[in-house]
Amino acid sequence: MNKNRPIRAILTIVAIIVSLLFLLPILWLLASTFRSQNETFASSDPINWSVLWPQHWTLGNIESAINNGFLRNLGNSILVAAVTVIVGLAISAMSAFALAVIPFRGRSATFAIIVLSFLVPFEAIAIPLSQSFSQWGLSNTMLALILPGLGNGLAVFTLRQFFLGVPTSLSEAANLDGAGWARIFWSVYLPLSRPALIGAGLILFLFQWQAYLWPVLVVSNQQLDLAPVAIAKSFGAFTSNYGQVFAETAVLAIIPAIVLLALQRYFVTSVSSTGSKE
Amino acid sequence: MTSTPKAVQASRRNGSPRGRRNLLAAIVFLAPSVILIVLLRLIPTITAINQSLHQGIPGSLNPPSFVGGQVFAQLFQSASFWQSVEQTLIFNVIVNPLQIILALALAVLLSRGLPGSRLWRTIIFMPAAVPMAGSAILWGIALEPSGPINGVLTAVGIPAQPFLTSPHQVVGSIILIVSWIGIGYWMMFLIAGLNDIPDVYYEASRIDGAGPLRTFFSITIPLLRRPLLFVLVADTVSNFVLFAPVQILTNGGPQGQSNFLMYNIYNQSFNLSNAYSGSAQLVILLIIMIAIVTVQFRLLGTGEDS
Numbered sequence: 001m002n003k004n005r006p007i008r009a010i011l012t013i014v015a016i017i018v019s020l021l022f023l024l025p026i027l028w029l030l031a032s033t034f035r036s037q038n039e040t041f042a043s044s045d046p047i048n049w050s051v052l053w054p055q056h057w058t059l060g061n062i063e064s065a066i067n068n069g070f071l072r073n074l075g076n077s078i079l080v081a082a083v084t085v086i087v088g089l090a091i092s093a094m095s096a097f098a099l100a101v102i103p104f105r106g107r108s109a110t111f112a113i114i115v116l117s118f119l120v121p122f123e124a125i126a127i128p129l130s131q132s133f134s135q136w137g138l139s140n141t142m143l144a145l146i147l148p149g150l151g152n153g154l155a156v157f158t159l160r161q162f163f164l165g166v167p168t169s170l171s172e173a174a175n176l177d178g179a180g181w182a183r184i185f186w187s188v189y190l191p192l193s194r195p196a197l198i199g200a201g202l203i204l205f206l207f208q209w210q211a212y213l214w215p216v217l218v219v220s221n222q223q224l225d226l227a228p229v230a231i232a233k234s235f236g237a238f239t240s241n242y243g244q245v246f247a248e249t250a251v252l253a254i255i256p257a258i259v260l261l262a263l264q265r266y267f268v269t270s271v272s273s274t275g276s277k278e
Numbered sequence: 279m280t281s282t283p284k285a286v287q288a289s290r291r292n293g294s295p296r297g298r299r300n301l302l303a304a305i306v307f308l309a310p311s312v313i314l315i316v317l318l319r320l321i322p323t324i325t326a327i328n329q330s331l332h333q334g335i336p337g338s339l340n341p342p343s344f345v346g347g348q349v350f351a352q353l354f355q356s357a358s359f360w361q362s363v364e365q366t367l368i369f370n371v372i373v374n375p376l377q378i379i380l381a382l383a384l385a386v387l388l389s390r391g392l393p394g395s396r397l398w399r400t401i402i403f404m405p406a407a408v409p410m411a412g413s414a415i416l417w418g419i420a421l422e423p424s425g426p427i428n429g430v431l432t433a434v435g436i437p438a439q440p441f442l443t444s445p446h447q448v449v450g451s452i453i454l455i456v457s458w459i460g461i462g463y464w465m466m467f468l469i470a471g472l473n474d475i476p477d478v479y480y481e482a483s484r485i486d487g488a489g490p491l492r493t494f495f496s497i498t499i500p501l502l503r504r505p506l507l508f509v510l511v512a513d514t515v516s517n518f519v520l521f522a523p524v525q526i527l528t529n530g531g532p533q534g535q536s537n538f539l540m541y542n543i544y545n546q547s548f549n550l551s552n553a554y555s556g557s558a559q560l561v562i563l564l565i566i567m568i569a570i571v572t573v574q575f576r577l578l579g580t581g582e583d584s
Binding site (some may be wrong): 008011012014015016018019022023025026028029040041043044045046047051090091092094095097098099102103104105107110112113114115116117118119120121122123124125126127128129131132147148150151156157180181182185209210212213216227228229231232235236242245246249252253256257259260261264267 | 297300301303304307308310311312314315317318319320321322323325326329384387388390392393394395397398400401402403404405406407408409410411412413415416417418419420422424425426428429430432433458461462466515516518519521522525526540543544547556557560563564567568571572574575578
């Protein structure tokens with residue numbers, strides 16, 4: 001064991017350096033959020049340590065983001081993500097339950113069709129879909145922003161995998177007691193599946209929080225702009241004054257960071273059910 | 279895994295009253311998903327195929343006329359289409375293996391019980407939480423002529439680089455941006471896969487006197503094959519439809535070098551009002567996507583095949 005100690009020390013140093021490389025852009029983002037707009041590049045050219053630590057701290061960038069209506073964009077993003085998670089979980093859990101627990105002819109084919117159609121990346125059909133949405137009068141509505149996030153192949157897959165692991169004796173016992181499938185779903189499977197539900201909820205949340213192409217396609221009314229679109233617009237509008245853009249990006253990043261840090265272990269358990277099961 | 283035995287299943291088949299009740303329940307439980315698939319996948323696919331077989335003059339009141347494969351024929355003769363395909367392929371051939379190799383290296387490094395492993399994992403995973411539009415902008419500013427990246431380069435004696443504004447460096451710069459996001463994300467999947475490898479294999483290989491490299495290639499890689507392939511395919515799917523960094527930072531330029539398929543389709547359909555050619559390209563993209571996703575689905579392992 002002793003001869004391994006220097007190797008372990010070297011590997012630890014490698015791990016620290018790599019983590020720092022990944023962390024630096026985030027530190028720079030935070031520092032740039034709290035420094036004045038004309039200081040943005042002051043410490044980068046030539047570079048000095050103030051690049052990661054503002055010389056004069058200010059909340060001006062956050063104020064200008066708020067004055068620019070960023071809170072409304074953020075509110076839109078939160079609303080869209082929240083509705084997507086709740087309704088999307090209900091839809092995914094229902095199909096996962098049918099595909100894992102209810103015996104019927106053609107089940108595995110149905111499963112393949114459902115997961116396959118949702119695995120085709122949404123971006124690939126977003127453009128023709130946006131044309132249909134405008135024909136249906138759905139452009140510039142919250143419904144248009146929410147709908148595409150509701151069906152998610154990975155969420156269905158994760159939940160079905162978890163449901164398959166629940167002993168069938170439980171549902172058979174409930175069945176003998178006269179419980180229908182709805183009762184078994186609601187009072188046997190859902191209460192047992194908290195970790196899988198959280199994992200699937202995270203998948204649904206991240207999809208919507210990342211959305212960019214779709215909101216660009218279906219929303220032209222600024223009041224409905226989601227936060228990422230609003231940031232891209234401020235980035236296009238200011239060519240050298242990036243303070244507000246930094247502040248908006250920092251806020252946009254911090255919300256999923258908190259959610260993920262709090263729920264990280266569920267994300268890992270949920271993804272560990274993909275890929276490795278034979 | 280836990281599927282009902284064949285005999286029991288047969289008695290519940292659709293013929294018996296119980297089978298019919300089950301089928302009805304399944305239909306009710308699956309209805310919302312099926313409606314979403316028809317609405318969000320089937321209809322737009324049909325729209326795209328239909329549009330790609332038509333041609334019309336933008337803004338004209340005459341309905342577009344059916345032209346069969348003519349739009350495709352024109353597309354295949356268009357140099358800008360082939361450039362877009364070429365750039366998309368170059369980008370993907372580099373970015374996907376690169377991300378997965380680095381993700382695998384980090385996954386192996388951070389599942390050896392080094393001090394602080396959990397913290398390092400979390401830090402490396404953090405960029406995945408930043409929405410793509412945000413990280414694209416962050417890096418776009420960092421790569422500016424007087425930004426901090428060039429600041430570091432000049433500090434160590436390398437002249438400042440143009441990055442996103444150079445036709446030779448733009449693809450590399452985008453690879454850097456998406457890798458900062460992707461490596462930590464895929465690393466988490468691979469760590470989960472590594473944790474699923476039973477310890478006995480490692481013990482056996484240690485008793486046999488195998489070194490770390492030997493163990494890596496004859497234990498870790500073969501037992502990790504499935505998650506590894508899954509991650510590679512999933513990464514490829516997401517990078518094939520990369521859009522936000524291109525639209526926000528380069529608009530496909532300079533000289534079309536970052537004009538990847540997804541952006542080219544968007545640009546054709548909206549900025550150049552060439553919706554029919556856009557649809558034809560979309561159909562090609564869809565065919566590629568369906569092929570890749572089918573492979574991905576097989577790699578997921580459905581829990582029913584053994």
